[in-house]
Amino acid sequence: MKRSPRLVRLVLAALALALSGIALATPAWAHAELVSSTPASGTRLEAPPRSVQLTFTESVDLVAGGLRLLDGSGRTLATPEPVASGRTVTWPMPPSLGRGAYVVTWRVVSSDGHPVDGAFTFGVGAAPAALPDTVGAASSGRSSTAPAYVVLARLGGYLALTAIAGVVAFLLWCAGGARHDPALQRMARAGIAGGAVFALASLLAQGPYAAGRPLADLLDPPLVRDTLGTPFGLATVWRIALYGVLAALAWRLPAVTSRVRRRLVPVVIAGVAVTIAASGHGAASGSPVELAVVSVHALTGAVWVGGLVVLVLVGRSVERRALLDFSRLAMASVLALVATGLLNSIQHVHAVEQLFLTRYGLLLSAKLALVATALGAAAVSRRQLGRSRSPLLSVRAEALLTVSVLAVTAVLGTTTPPPTVAASTLGPRPGATSALNANRQVTVSLGDGRSAVLAVLPATTRGSTLRVLVSTADGAPAAVRRVALKLANPSRGVGAIPVPLTARGTFWEARYTFPLSGTWKATLTVEDPSQRAVVAAGDLEVSP
Incomplete structure (x- = not known):
């Protein structure tokens, strides 16, 4: 022929x-991902912010009731309407915000029509609180x-x-x-x-x-x-x-x-x-x-x-x-x-x-x-x-x-591809275990040059050792008062599961058995000696 x-x-x-x-x-x-927020997650402010700003990897559209502001008791507060302009969402805050911890939950629509959601915290004259369990389970960030x-x-x-x-x-x-x-x-x-x-x-x-x-x-x-x-x-x-x-x-x-x-x-x-x-x-x-x-x-x-x-x-x-x-x-x-x-x-x-x-x-x-x-x-x-x-x-x-x-x-076409923002932090650092090995680690930024590394040894469903190391900008161990960890697997319908961590000198450790393989979302709440808490999250892959 x-x-x-x-x-x-x-x-x-x-x-x-x-x-x-x-x-x-x-x-x-493939779907929008949150790049940054102002105020940043875990920030303690001395005065109420005039607005909250969210920046994404691509243009997003708002949905009715997609953004909510919760006080420390979990009550939804009345706020002005947010405005989306390209990759940025600007949300005016009520001037009457009092002293206390606040939680922002957000849900927007990507350019490709898929919704994404998430949550973060900040405080006014007080330390930000950790995400409530109800918010952590509902706001996984990626369906x-x-x-x-x-x-x-x-x-x-x-x-x-x-x-x-x-x-x-x-x-x-x-x-x-x-x-x-x-x-x-x-x-x-x-x-x-x-x-x-x-x-x-x-x-x-x-x-x-x-x-x-x-x-x-x-x-x-x-x-x-x-x-x-x-x-x-x-x-x-x-x-x-x-x-x-x-x-x-x-x-x-x-x-x-x-x-x-x-x-x-x-x-x-x-x-x-x-x-x-x-x-x-x-x-x-x-x-x-x-x-x-x-x-x-x-x-x-x-x-x-x-x-x-x-x-x-x-x-x-x-x-x-x-x-x-x-x-x-x-x-x-x-x-x-x-x-x-x-x-x-x-x-x-x-x-x-x-x-x-x-x-x-x-x-x-x-x-x-x-x-x-x-x-x-x-x-x-x-x-x-x-x-x-x-x-x-x-x-x-x-x-x-x-x-x-x-x-x-x-x-x-309606499934979320592997995350791009988180993917840059999923690979091993120099000297860490090869990606071909069963070990995994997630590195997340805590602001002010600090970072937290969650190592999962091995990242399988047969039992793992979880270790969290918080470092300063120059790589030295940072002073930490408390570290809290929650794990969720949104694609398998598993909400946020608290994992108790024990201090082991310069790092925090726990034994945990992942019930399912797949993509797990790890949410870390790191509290420094001044009781300032920072909430950060990253994704990791767990093998059978």
Whole structure:
């Protein structure tokens, strides 16, 4: 079978350009992460602050009631409305704040539509208190995976794009004579109508998801209004509009092959892929290059999977020439799909072990395994085609595998990747145990040049020794009155668990058995001799 070297060269050149753009771009985050707060966590102030300021790794949007100020008794205080501007949230404080400890709990929405939350403390004329257990359990900072209704809406959107993209690509590049096939007509209309319906469902479901409210509130006007004001809402509205354009252009499938529509329809379908990327991880960094990479990934995946489904529907009636044309189209799509998938993985996974120790990594590994198996089935199809045999059986297997890939992708797209801010502190310091070993350590900043290191020896579910060392800016042991540790595993539904620590000279120690493997959030409260407390948190990976 003759390949198209020119097409392959063009695809590889475009991917090389995208790779160079990403290499020169700033690091990307998949969800917003808190970089700093003013006042800093654990700060003791002599006068009430005029405002609280939160700075994130990317632009964020507010949700109704997302920021709360609690006093020392846990009572919510009345405050002015916060204002979000890009990566910064400014929250005016009431001037009547009295002496005492206060807790700030926050919940915002990332550019990709996913909510993140957290909490920190400060004091006015008094030492800040440790986070209450109720706050520590509820404000984990990173929810692992979206609710099932969000995942299903996203999966429906992928399937709809796959249906219309696969039919149009097959007609325009492989077999224009199949435009009168009733099965393809139904598939195209299902893609158009289903795409609009699932986009509307995603738009309405986003409000309760972002605000942490029950699904029954999906028609709540303030929630809908808040969603429409976010990048996610804007991208989803554009997707609904583009499906309306597709309905006008491609509802009658034979019209797609006309001179004008054969140019317009692919452009509109590409626009739908861009809106899907813009309402997900592709919008996280705000980089046009990353948005383009994710868009190409979605579009080429839809063409490949949708084309396979078309082959299954038309069965043995398809001509050999059409099979050869689709084989070349599928080859170009797979090249782009694998390359852009690799670029996405490089952006979101920072260490090899994260492929096996985080939920995001495990899902990504499962997706890669399914894609590799589908490529094996594709190789069988190409061999059968080269021998002038029908590849229908292997095509069916390939179609089933690729649809499974879409299902995993829907979950992956709503799953929090490994943290970027915390990832810089997860690796061992010079002289520490290798990352390939079972030992782990987390380093967190306490302000004023001080830092705390939590070492977990080993980081497994078979029993561990936990050691906390607090150091000054020059590396000497810092004077510490008390250290408190809480461990939580939000992705597995485990709230904050207090772990009693015992002073051992210059460090604090405890024995603890992690009940589950995965990503654990460690929250340290360090109190100095003046009873000034600082709360800091970091993530660590625990192996089985």
